[in-house]
Amino acid sequence: VDRIGFIGLGLMGGPMAANVAHAGYRLAVYNRTVSKTAPLRELGAEVVSSPREVAENSAVVITALTDGGAVLEVLDGDAGLLAGASDGMVLIDMSTTGPEAALAIGRAAAAHGVKLLEAPVVGSVGPAREGTLGILVGGEREVFEAQRDLLGTMGAPNHIFYMGPQGTGAAAKLCINLMVAAQMVSLAEALTLAAKSGVDVQQMAEVVRASGISSRFLALKSEKLLQGDYEAAFPLEHMHKDLGLVVRAADTAEAAIPATAVIHQLYTAARAQGYGSQDFAALYRLMTQMAGLDA
Amino acid sequence: VDRIGFIGLGLMGGPMAANVAHAGYRLAVYNRTVSKTAPLRELGAEVVSSPREVAENSAVVITALTDGGAVLEVLDGDAGLLAGASDGMVLIDMSTTGPEAALAIGRAAAAHGVKLLEAPVVGSVGPAREGTLGILVGGEREVFEAQRDLLGTMGAPNHIFYMGPQGTGAAAKLCINLMVAAQMVSLAEALTLAAKSGVDVQQMAEVVRASGISSRFLALKSEKLLQGDYEAAFPLEHMHKDLGLVVRAADTAEAAIPATAVIHQLYTAARAQGYGSQDFAALYRLMTQMAGLDA
């Protein structure tokens, strides 16, 4: 069996790598904070000490990092991934980077004969653990087809989508996050308006869950948020970062997205209140404050 | 059996009244445009020629009209509903009026000894026909309990919600419509951004439908809108009117709803393009135009 490299063992990357290991792949892993490699070592993965060593002797390397900047950093330099890459290696970047960075990463990879699949994921910690993430792939179709089985260890088979050439996977991921962010804001605005209109918000949430606009997401979040449970499944600062990427992508693509632009600013305000490390449902806290409910 | 009056046999009111008739209630109906009373006459309903006559000899009168102004008009004057109402009559107003108008209607009714239940509905033509609407009731709880069976002929039993005192049913309805309008706009912005980023929009819609934010609403509308099918299930001009009510309710309640405010303006722009009588999914047409896709 070919060796698979994996770089980035955070909240998402950790369980994703574990699923690759569980599927029987031989794994070499690297993480800046070494302590996070322990669970993978227990699963039989080789722990190495640089991105370069990950790349050496791996046919495929997966990255799951914070943003495009972090990916470019991992690629670069003497100890970097590209320094250890052999011609024809495949890089699967599962970070949310945006199309601009995806293209830059693709160019850097191509200069070393490495082929990039951008493959950002849809879903948070739960699906990452269960191996049922959605995966949105951009890059060459043949390269994608050859990696479908590997991707299938992390994602639900019918939720692995080939979106088109380089950049389209990254763009599609941003489009989904745009909608996730909007569903949260509209829930927060609706519950705030309800509260200030004398409607019981618990009952209001029941109505939402019973309606045709309800989603698994809304059902879950409406419950958490009314319990004041803001433990981060997806930290607000990550959603804020992603919305910044959405706005930039729309700028480049010349697509006007006025509602999303305002929504982005609300997350900025929530982050400025210090809610960055809470779940992005903490947007509700901002809305109630703006309505004077905490005053 | 007591006679039930029904005023307003439009797109929604027609099938709603039919369901009351099917359930075996004796019905007296009135509609400004007389031709629309024919299907009810066939179901055995008595067709009368003024709101006053509807009220005379009815213990309960249901109204399903365009807006609060239309309801107040129907109540008023010599031929008006209140002129024919006996003390203790119950008025169930199922129009989307907003809390301000609901309170005004309640005051007008009370001055004639009539008790108001505001009972706006959630759902469009389909559920109206099937008798599976959501119903959000504001008013006195005892009055509501006494009418639960009647409401159950039009709504799904577990989707009939008592929201609280006068005004809260109307407010809750606006909160739902706020979320419906937002889901449409975020879908439209996402698909437009996808299109301008080189992503195939059909594939993008698949991803949306497979994700945790998918809803019955999004599944249905994403399909219609990509087929260019804008036949009105809920006309854009009605959504625009409702969003105007949302913004006014938020103004009165001192709840800031910045995202919704922008969304309201997008529906204004769509209406100004002449899409008012199309389904409100035609918002997508505006977004693609703003992105220069039709130019």
Added chain:
Amino acid sequence: VDRIGFIGLGLMGGPMAANVAHAGYRLAVYNRTVSKTAPLRELGAEVVSSPREVAENSAVVITALTDGGAVLEVLDGDAGLLAGASDGMVLIDMSTTGPEAALAIGRAAAAHGVKLLEAPVVGSVGPAREGTLGILVGGEREVFEAQRDLLGTMGAPNHIFYMGPQGTGAAAKLCINLMVAAQMVSLAEALTLAAKSGVDVQQMAEVVRASGISSRFLALKSEKLLQGDYEAAFPLEHMHKDLGLVVRAADTAEAAIPATAVIHQLYTAARAQGYGSQDFAALYRLMTQMAGLDA
């Protein structure tokens, strides 16, 4: 000399009436809170005890009230203005009411043979005292021309504008307030961004005042706001009310005003923080809070 009636002696109406008196007109005044009539009594005005008495024996009556609802209330009833009006009387309403209310007031007046000039003013307390207000008149041109001298006691001669038929004066006033509200918000956003970028805000305000976008308004407000002086020249709750009228007028006219819609919501949020009775420059307090500067 014909007697002039004046109803509404508040922050603006008081000094406006005084200027009419100073110009030598015989004046009859009414105010709900009687104490506010004292300065006018000293100037020789007759103080009467109902709107009706103001109208009786007056050829022209001026109203300067909070909003359209207040004007309609003053017109109505046995002790109301219209009960005392003679055929051909001219009503000059200088309140900010919006076009919808202006038309309703015009209809009510016409039903009693009274001709309405809507004549909302531009400028705050200072110009009201100096008699240099801008005045935006809607109504019949001949009626306006006949009242130009009277209006000239309150407004600067070259700042009295005839805007067109009923409703256009009210609409034009809203358009100006839209721009005033926006200048305040953009100043607040600019200073907040400057502050959080490490720029000295006093210096930033200097730059604004030196630039081509500077206005008398910006020069004054930028100074007040950086001194933390929020004494109300124009209370925030009035600006908030006016923006509500702007949004409604735009809704009716089918004009999309997305930036203004968001700005309206920011004033809502500022009001919900309890800044309603401060100057509308207190919008800056909201923006700094949203940026976490007070946290």
Added chain:
Amino acid sequence: VDRIGFIGLGLMGGPMAANVAHAGYRLAVYNRTVSKTAPLRELGAEVVSSPREVAENSAVVITALTDGGAVLEVLDGDAGLLAGASDGMVLIDMSTTGPEAALAIGRAAAAHGVKLLEAPVVGSVGPAREGTLGILVGGEREVFEAQRDLLGTMGAPNHIFYMGPQGTGAAAKLCINLMVAAQMVSLAEALTLAAKSGVDVQQMAEVVRASGISSRFLALKSEKLLQGDYEAAFPLEHMHKDLGLVVRAADTAEAAIPATAVIHQLYTAARAQGYGSQDFAALYRLMTQMAGLDA
């Protein structure tokens, strides 16, 4: 006299360089499109063929380029500015780059012993010709003081502002452009609402010009825009680019600017309509279209 280098002879840079020459400085110029160097040659400037040659033998080099990317490109490489720079050289970058790029440029310069003054300008082509630009300087105060005379050939003496350390000049420039963009949008929204409310827009513009919110900018633009004169004093695509920088700077600084975010999107939509090379007053064309006035 020390030789001054000048790179970038576009719409703004051309007349700015000419003013430096007129003041008697010895000048070496470079421009990618050589034909634009002709007017400077006539004024006695030496025309060289690379940024490197500009730097060689110059004590100070001024850049006036499209954006931060263009500046970094000019600095870089064998023929780049930094390759020819001597230790202690001063780079005055007068482009609008944003604080992020200003800091990157500063770091690149420092690595070659070059000191950066970022000095973006306020004002368009007219003031560039007259040498009356506003100049907002960020960098070391002593470096700035030593260049005050040189800057004074391009800017009005009392409009040259020292804003603070690296990045603050760039940030301050963005704050001004935020306000310029907002004044244009609020004018466009006001005139559109006026038009759709039956108000004569020419008369409405008169009222704006007579009011306390009028500015030199509004006086000029309101005239141009109603004449349909969209010849570019400042192209819409440049304003759009600058607003992109504003939104990014606000993102980084964690300052919420909801109104500006919407305004940014309106410029995106205007650009997507093909108005990028027209004056940014063409935003008015978008607003009237959104209101259905051109339909």
